[in-house]
Amino acid sequence: MFNDIGALELVTLVVLAVLVFGPEKLPKVIQDVTRTIRKIREFSESAKQDIRQELGPEFKDFEFEDLNPKTFMRKQLDNDDLGLKEIRNGFDLKKEMAEVADAVHGRESESSSGSSSGASGSGSSGGGSIDMTKKPEADDRPPFDADAT
Incomplete structure (x- = not known):
């Protein structure tokens, strides 16, 4: 769950927790947090089991x-x-x-x-190469259709 937390971040969190909650209240806060995490995990597992039961036997390997x-x-x-x-x-x-x-x-x-020399014989000019710098001629363009736009 917390695989990307390094040692420096962990020490910073502990120091911050001691400063915010104080050394007297910190054990109680840690117990409350672990109890909450445990309840969330139990709820998640029961929800997964309910979903598996509702899906039926055809999804047993889901x-x-x-x-x-x-x-x-x-x-x-x-x-x-x-x-x-x-x-x-x-x-x-x-x-x-x-x-x-x-x-x-x-x-x-x-x-x-x-x-490409055998396959592109009739469609291209100049041995299979395409001249991208050549501008199209005026009569090479298709006619403009005002109704189509």
Whole structure:
């Protein structure tokens, strides 16, 4: 629960508690706080049990930790029923971004030079490269339709 509290923060909290409550009242305050935390935990556990009973036997392996999105995604990625690992391993983001950057700058990348020259024969000009600096001609634009806007 308090995994991220360091030693300095803990000492600061103790000193602050002694200053606020005084050394005489501090044990009583600590008892009240621990009793309250215990009651909250008991209430939480009974609520979990009630929810499990209401869900029925088909949700007997339901864990409330699965409601956390990080835990849910980690469990789904570990369960490879959908083939997500194969998709994730087959996708190389750096390679894809390099190909897009090469296309924008008008260069032809090594991996796309063999595949793009055969596939892009009729649609592009200049051996598969795209000239992004060229402005469109006036008759290249579609006609303006005032009713569509």
